[in-house]
């Protein structure tokens with residue numbers, strides 16, 4: 001899920017002033033996890049071919065199709081097979097060997113006292129120890145990339161937000177190999193339009209359609225064993241929004257560039273703001289300087305916890321806490337033509353258990369039963385009302401409200417800038433590995 005909202009300000013709004021690098025699938029052999037038996041490269045490749053053939057994933061000639069020029073996915077490599085197109089159908093776990101998931105973008109640390117890391121034997125040993133986590137994150141990131149490559153090929157005006165989110169969620173489940181809370185969606189698919197910056201997804205019965213002049217933020221997450229990839233992009237068709245969208249993309253990339261071990265969070269926020277505010281966008285003859293939404297921020301992530309405690313601000317004046325080795329962060333920025341402040345509005349769709357209050361006593365039977373369902377299906381991950389309906393919990397609203405009123409579940413309503421404004425978002429998940437920073441969700445789209 002994207003944005004974390006700062007609690008201190010929820011302004012009332014009355015004014016009406018506004019009228020790269022890596023696509024999944026590098027050809028490298030995955031590093032063997034420590035202690036695993038060593039095979040020669042050729043032997044590994046033959047073993048892999050046998051495995052793929054047995055799984056029915058190779059054509060008669062023993063090759064997956066490399067000929068289709070319209071297929072945007074990487075061509076088959078020595079150790080992986082190509083995703084199908086126009087309908088991706090192969091789970092990512094079947095495309096790549098377990099220890100050879102495609103890497104994200106790797107960046108050396110730039111702070112003077114951290115340049116030794118890339119060659120440090122000690123730091124390399126630490127990375128081998130966390131191979132399993134890294135591979136799970138890379139697989140989740142590859143699912144994210146493949147799903148969005150596909151979604152970007154068909155999202156168009158006239159479609160309903162319900163169709164768009166349903167299709168994304170269905171494809172995500174196929175490519176990740178949905179398995180309860182072990183593999184699947186990390187939070188509801190954000191489909192937030194125009195002045196709505198984040199945390200909107202259709203509830204059952206929502207009839208809203210995507211319009212030609214809309215700016216749509218698509219924000220979904222993937223998770224494997226609780227290792228979460230949180231990554232988002234902005235869809236728009238009308239070219240007049242290009243500068244707004246470019247501003248936000250550049251600001252997010254600036255945040256990613258600045259991030260690193262021992263870097264102060266406040267310094268990242270300041271750099272993001274400077275880049276964002278260097279852009280202007282003209283709409284209906286009026287020029288707007290792009291403003292960061294100052295009460296939204298990126299966040300640290302821990303297993304099954306989307307907001308793990310640290311915030312990555314997108315304006316100056318943030319706190320001086322530093323990023324640390326091993327941490328996972330969602331770096332996300334929001335730009336706006338409105339006030340640059342969001343407030344909670346509209347019908348709530350996103351909900352999440354508050355782990356601190358989950359053991360509070362509940363009197364109502366319905367609420368108790370619903371809580372059991374939520375714990376079993378979502379654990380501490382965010383969920384939405386549509387998902388409850390489809391799991392047979394279609395009379396959930398009273399129980400859900402009781403859980404919210406008891407503080408056991410929290411509501412995350414849509415976060416909006418003023419009416420008539422437009423907001424954009426870009427987001428990536430980065431891992432501060434001991435030797436290098438890895439932009440896990442980087443693709444050749446953004």
Ligand SMILES: [Co+2]
Nearest residue numbers: 001002230330
């Ligand atoms: Co996020």
